[in-house]
Amino acid sequence: MDQDLEQTVKTCEACQQHAKAPSHAPLHPWEWPVQTATTQVTVEKLQVSFAVHGLPDVVLSNNGSCFTSSEFAKFCAARGIVLITSSPYHPSSNGLAERAVQTLKQGLQKIDKGTIQEKLETF
Structure with a gap:
């Protein structure tokens, strides 16, 4: 049934005319x-962010080792932050965070001057 539906959409002229076409962008290596x-670097970067924006109630992260360590859990607990991790190997289960990352990357691409830190501060 899925294949029939897919074939119908592929051959439907109206569907093809109104389909969202992804924009083509040149490849750009990211500055990290x-x-x-x-964990130590992650904590340091979050402390800077928290100093500027305040403490969040919740941190939603992927299952990277820097977020799943006991040191990071203690960091969050000491500040009253609830730590939630997404389902492993399923980025779509973390849709809001994935969209936020996409928005950030697109915003950083539009800022053509400065270091990555300056671009982040501008964004």
């Missing part, structure tokens, strides 16, 4: 804010 995503 950190060289390695260790």
